[in-house]
Amino acid sequence: MSIATLFEIVLAAVVLGLAIWTITVSETYSAAVGFVAYGLLVALIWVRLDAVDVAMTEAAIGGGLGGIVLLGAAARLRESEAMTAERPGRVVRLCAAALSASIAMVLAVAVLILPDPAPTLAPTVISNAGATGLANPVTNVLMAFRAMDTMLEKVVLMLAIVGVWSLASDQAWGGRPGPRHEADPNGVLAFLARLTPPAGIVIGIYLLWTGADHPGGAFQGGAVLASMWLLVIMAGLADTPPVSSRSLRLILVAGPGVFLVVGLGGLCFGPAFLAYPVAFAKPLILGIEVAMTLTIAATLALLLAGAPERSATR
C-alpha cells in the first residue's frame, strides 16, 4: 500500500469520525464547532481529488464565513435550548434515524450503479476551451458554457439579501444592519483588523485574476473580500452602511446587471442570449467577473451582518 493511499485512508477516517460526532453530539454549540473543523478538512479532500476550485470555496464558506453564521446562531439558541427540557420521543427519533439511513442508502446505491466511466462532458469542455481564451475549464463552464445558471445564481444571492432585510422592523428600515460592534481599539482584534485586510484584499483580487487560467474566480475572491470587510466591521473600526444607501444598492445589483446587459447584447447583436463575440469573449467575461466579485463581496458580508437594526443617523 502506497503512502498516498494510506494518507487518503487516514484523512477519510478522520473526516468520517468528525462527521458522525457532529451529528450525534447533543449540544448545538459543540456541533457548530465540529462542523467548522469538518469544513476545513473537507477542503483537504477536495484538493486530494484535484478539485481545487471546490476546495477554495469550501475553505472560504465551510471553514470561514459559514462558521460565523453557525456559531452566532448556536450562541443565540443556547439560552432557549437550556429552557426547553422536552426531547423528541423514542418513536420520533427512531423514525428520523430510519429516514436518514434510507436516504443515505439510496444515495450510496445511486453512486454505485453509475456506469464506469461515468457520463461526462469534460472532453467537450476541454476541446472547446479555445473559444473563450480562458484556460481554467471551471471558469469556462461557469462564465460561458453554463453562463445562464451563473447569472441566475447571482439573482438568487440578491433574493437572499432581500429576504434577510425583510426581517427588519418598520422603524429600523433603511438603517444599518447588525449591532454596532465595540472592541478595544488597542486590543488584539483591532490589531488583526488593521494587519490582515491589506494582504487579504490583494489575495482577493489575485484569486479573481488567476481564475481565468488557474483555480479561483469571482466567488472565491468575493468571499475573501467579504471576510476582510466583516473583520473591519467586527473590530469596530468601521460601521455597516445603511441599507438605504444608493451606492450600496448599486453594488448589490452590479453583478447580475452587467451580466444581463452583456447577455442582451448577445441577443441583439449576436446569435443568442449570452453569446459572446469570440474576439471580445475574454474582456467581456473579465468585466462581468469584476462586477460579480464586488456584488458577491457586498452580498456575503451583508448576509452575515443581518437585518437592519439601527436607524441610519445614530
Place this chain on the structure above:
Amino acid sequence: MTEFLTGAVGLILAILALGLVSILRGPGDADRMMAAQLIGTAGIAVLLLLGAVTGVPTAVDVALILALLATFASIAFVKKGLSRLDTDGPG
C-alpha cells in the same frame, strides 16, 4: 525529498487527529474552539506540503484562503461568547 515531505504530512495528520480528540472530549467550548484552530493551522501545513509532494501548485492558493479565513470562527466565538465566558469563568 518526496519521502521526507510525505512523512511530514503523516506527522501533521497525526497531530491533526490529536486535535480531533480534543474536539471530541472538550470539556469546554474554548477547548473545542482552540482544537478547531489547531486543525485549521494543520490543514494549512498539509496543503502546502501536499502541493509540493503531488505537484499541485494551486494548493498554495487554498492554503492562503484557509490562512485568511480559519481565524474567523474563533473571532465569532470570542465576540459571541465573551459575555458568557465572563460570567462562567475560565473553561
